[in-house]
Amino acid sequence: MPKIAVTGKGGVGKTTLSALLAFTYAEQGANVLAVDADPSPCLAEALGFPAKLTANLTPIAQMEELILERTGARPGAAGGYFKLNPRVDDLPDRFSVSHRGIRLLELGAVELGGSGCICPESAMLKALVTHLMLYRDDVLIMDMYAGVEHLGRATAAAVDAMIVVAEPGKRSLGTAAQIASLAQDIGVKDLYLVGNKMRSETDVAFLNEHGPDLPVLGALHATPAVVEADVKGLPVYDAVPEMAAAAREIVARLGQRLDNSGAEEDSP
Numbered sequence: 001m002p003k004i005a006v007t008g009k010g011g012v013g014k015t016t017l018s019a020l021l022a023f024t025y026a027e028q029g030a031n032v033l034a035v036d037a038d039p040s041p042c043l044a045e046a047l048g049f050p051a052k053l054t055a056n057l058t059p060i061a062q063m064e065e066l067i068l069e070r071t072g073a074r075p076g077a078a079g080g081y082f083k084l085n086p087r088v089d090d091l092p093d094r095f096s097v098s099h100r101g102i103r104l105l106e107l108g109a110v111e112l113g114g115s116g117c118i119c120p121e122s123a124m125l126k127a128l129v130t131h132l133m134l135y136r137d138d139v140l141i142m143d144m145y146a147g148v149e150h151l152g153r154a155t156a157a158a159v160d161a162m163i164v165v166a167e168p169g170k171r172s173l174g175t176a177a178q179i180a181s182l183a184q185d186i187g188v189k190d191l192y193l194v195g196n197k198m199r200s201e202t203d204v205a206f207l208n209e210h211g212p213d214l215p216v217l218g219a220l221h222a223t224p225a226v227v228e229a230d231v232k233g234l235p236v237y238d239a240v241p242e243m244a245a246a247a248r249e250i251v252a253r254l255g256q257r258l259d260n261s262g263a264e265e266d267s268p
């Protein structure tokens with residue numbers, strides 16, 4: 001069951017792609033855990049979760065009492081003593097909601113002042129993300145917001161695929177290259193590129209030529225239908241068949257890649 005992290009510059013389409021991937025795996029019969037790591041969560045909407053369900057969903061980072069109970073300190077209490085490895089194994093099932101075969105968990109916002117900020121809520125999220133990567137047997141799709149800061153080294157090594165989403169354009173590709181390099185620094189091995197908002201074959205060629213040197217899993221077209229679906233509150237997967245088809249191709253290509261790398265590891 002692949003553990004997939006989706007990254008990229010703000011607005012490139014991480015949430016759109018995460019939702020598309022989640023629906024694709026769910027349709028194939030997998031148990032999917034979708035994790036929203038954006039401080040302003042919006043994956044629930046992209047997945048078409050009914051408001052009645054999401055009303056009960058609180059981002060983990062905002063659960064003060066829970067964080068106190070598990071780490072021994074209140075969120076925001078820097079400098080005190082708290083557990084760096086709080087118990088988290090019960091959280092994914094307790095604090096997520098499920099719809100159409102997709103379980104959704106929201107991580108929430110953590111102050112990440114400076115490098116290596118250590119506070120109770122960040123310790124909690126790190127422990128949780130590590131648990132999700134290493135000890136659960138569902139397909140994990142993590143919508144990573146902009147950075148890779150929720151990933152410690154141990155966790156980074158457990159990511160089966162980090163997908164960097166990029167739009168045509170030098171800035172988006174520059175950010176993609178930066179993210180790829182940071183991710184490699186913390187030990188993510190399998191990075192891939194997905195293009196989004198491609199207007200023409202020229203854009204696809206531009207991506208291939210100027211993008212970071214990563215395998216390209218696919219490229220999604222720019223289409224007003226995606227924005228319309230957004231406006232109507234419909235999942236792109238339901239409303240735009242072309243996007244659903246492209247997502248299936250991406251999942252198929254990723255599957256081949258992962259099978260191959262698995263085979264390589266197995267051989268002597």
Ligand SMILES: Nc1ncnc2c1ncn2[C@@H]1O[C@H](COP(=O)(O)OP(=O)(O)O)[C@@H](O)[C@H]1O
Nearest residue numbers: 010011012013014015016197221222223226230
């Ligand atoms: N292929 C596409 N064609 C047209 N608009 C798109 C496409 N993909 C995403 N968008 C739009 O771009 C905006 C940002 O997408 P989103 O998935 O929220 O990005 P991110 O999560 O990276 O910030 C949204 O309004 C979305 O509807």
Ligand SMILES: [Mg+2]
Nearest residue numbers: 014015038042
């Ligand atoms: Mg997003």
